[in-house]
Amino acid sequence: MRGWWRRDPFFMRYMLRETTALAVLAYALVLTVGFVRLAQGEAAWDGWLAALRTPWALLLHFVLLAAMALHAYSWFVIMPKTMPMMFVGGRRVAGAVITRAGWAAAVLAALALYALARRWLS
């Protein structure tokens, strides 16, 4: 079974999906550090903001954003398989509908968050 995940493209996509969880963890750490720096006072907070503007931090953000997008995409692909059957009006909701509704919710949530951030920053 050594290297089993290289045997089939399906398994490679699975490993990629699971690996993106590490990007979620990484960004949670970035935000946690920001939270701690905020508690330490204005100078510490400004230092954290300045660190986020460095080219390496920007590159990290692009990589994490791509991984997060993939994470959200694949999360909702597998979602219908992880939940009990859903019935609306006596009819079963198809897996594809659940997946598309999830994608739509993710895009809407991201847009709403972006709009909120724009308002706060202006």
Place this chain on the structure above:
Amino acid sequence: MAEPGTIEIQVLRYHPERDEAPAWQSYQVPFTDDMSVLQGLQYIKDEIDGTLSFRWSCRMAICGSCGMMVNGKPRLSCATFLRELQPGPVYIEALAHLPIERDLVVSVDEFVAKLAGVKPYLIPREQRSLAQGEYPQTPAQLERFEQYSACINCMLCYAACPEYGLNRDFLGPGVLALLHRYNADSRDGGRAQRMPMLNAEEGVWTCMAVGYCSEVCPKQVDPANAVNQNKVVSAMDYFLRFLPRSGGTP
């Protein structure tokens, strides 16, 4: 219009009493557009090499006997056509992860023992006398388990499951789907008897939600769904014990 041609079929042969290890053997098989992989193997057995062993019965994707690896993927050989695999060669092996008895024949003993262990039959919720008539069920109640009852025990999902390949103690997708089929049946009252098997590490918790089992299932049983929705059921079963029963003392 069937166009005749020839295709190379490579079969992984293994006779345990004679061979030290499985080895590939090549055959040139004439085929037409309407020929399945199974028919290709039957041609080999009838016309070229009578020592080749493989299982088959119905030839119409319902008996579940002719599962094998076709070009590395678990398929029913009767429902896979040679025309789709042109120009070849077509590589055929016994189902992955399962012990080979001879050539393409694998042992089903483990699967059958596990299946029998999960009580795959209705344990009536309430005993009814003949005079009381049948156990009625609404179409909505039927839909809760119907797809899982479509399992034909072909074991393609076991060959697809890397978790089963890593840990043969895992009950596996097919058996867990059939366990769920009875637990989800409104007429059944055997849930409490089946929960220990579901809750065990070899039950739903070995599954890592790869999902390939559902991809290869020829009957759209979606075993990954049966297994993964029961992780929630199993977690609830564990935590609900800490709540007091209604009307009683904790």
